[in-house]
Amino acid sequence: MKSKESVFLPLVGLYQATCCSETKYLGRDDLLLMILDKGSIISGCLTKSSAPSAPIMWCRKNFKSTLKRGEPIVILVNAGNANAFTGKEGQVACQRKADTLSNLFNCNHSNIFFASTGVIGEKLQVQKIINKLPILKKSLVNNNFSSAAASILTTDTKTKICSTQFMINNHVVTISGFAKGSGMIFPNMATMLAFVFTDYSIDGKTLTALTKKAVDNSFNKISVDGDTSTSDTVFVSSTRRVKIKKNKKDSNSFNDMFYEKLLLVMVNLAKSIVLDGEGAKKFIEIEVKKAKDKKSAREIAFSIANSLLVKTAIAGEDPNWGRIVMAIGKTEKIFNMEKLKIFIQNQLLTKNGSVVKNINEGKLKKELEKKYVKIIVDLDSGKYGFTAWTSDLTEQYIKINADYRS
Secondary structure (H helix, E strand, O other), X not given: OEEEEOOOOOOOOEEEXXXXXXXXXXXXOOEEEEEEOOOOEEEEEEOOOOOOOHHHHHHHHHHOOOOOOOOOEEEEEXXXXXXXXXXXXXXXXXXXXXXXXXXXXOOOHHHEEEEEEXXXXXXXXXXXXXXXXXXXXXXXXXXXXXXHHHHOOOOOOOOEEXXXXXXXXXXXXXXXXXXXXXXXXXXXXXXXXXXXXXXXXXXXXXXXXXXXXXXXXXXXXXEOOOOOOOOOEEEEEEEEEEXXXXXXXXHHHHHHHHHHHHHHHHHHHHHHHHHOOOOOOOEEEEEEEEEOOHHHHHHHHHHHHOXXXXXXXXXXXXXXXHHHHHHXXXXXXXXXXXXXXXXXXXXXXXXXXXXXXXXXXXXXHHHOOOOEEEEEEEOOOOOEEEEEEEEOOOHHHHHHHHOOOO
16 A cells, blocks of 8 residues: 655554653653553564673563563663663663553563663663653553654664555555664664564464564664674564454465565665664665575675775775675685676676776766665675675764764
């Protein structure tokens, strides 16, 4: 039916409220509460960092627990403080928030999920957050999710929202999501939070599988600076309000249709994060083709995506393909240099183990003035491929991160 960027299509059974917690920012909302009605389900993918934040540890535990279907699901998000590397105090903070939310919404602790983003290592002023929870409960609404998307931002310059509506067996299904992320971006996943919601009735096991698959093909393809966060979180939830009669054959077909649209939303949000990378001016797509295996294709793509020399060359609109060769070689993956072909903006630059003659450098530099840059690496060694998305690296990135805690 329709897909909308920057618009969150509301869903029956989903509510949000925001406020200023006064823990980090002044004059803007930085605390978000979301409630899903009884009967809803939630799945998620969390950072693989070995130094996870307290909210990540809390959610890891809860995803292993049994969700209480007869109780609401509660999601609380704060921006400005990651509650990471805060020791037992950080875990106690989660417990205290959960105790309060459990009493406010009559739900089990296993139905409560947290996400935090911000500075690592600073103590969370948890009492200030707890004091705001009754106020948030009274402010819950079923719309205005643009304020929800704005409340979770840190160094981001814009909100990232995407929705789609489509038909499955004459029923209208909605998927809406929003995300944040600008720096410390690299799988798995990236410094990012993403919250995606649907009304499609699906079982928890299938939703979990489709969530992981969609994350692998969206958020796990992006990098801004090659740094993996302590707090990366993707939640996908369903209110299960749109119930469609289906047999086993129909179920697989309908779930495939749902996955296609779920992936569409996640890819849109992932690309929006790259486009809003700290100090970024360009979106770079790196496609590795004909690798001998998927792992090699992925490693080469991200070696190029995370190369400071490649990123700064693109920022300077310099078609320095030698830096791409360097990034490929440093992976130590064996390939035939005689077969290697490198394209920038669809112009062939290398073949037969050397540079192509008569490259039109002037035309290529003009092409690199564009916001979107495409690099293709054809290894001609197999049948596997991988595409990574990244941004260029400018002086503004240094300024933003040098001043982050001030």
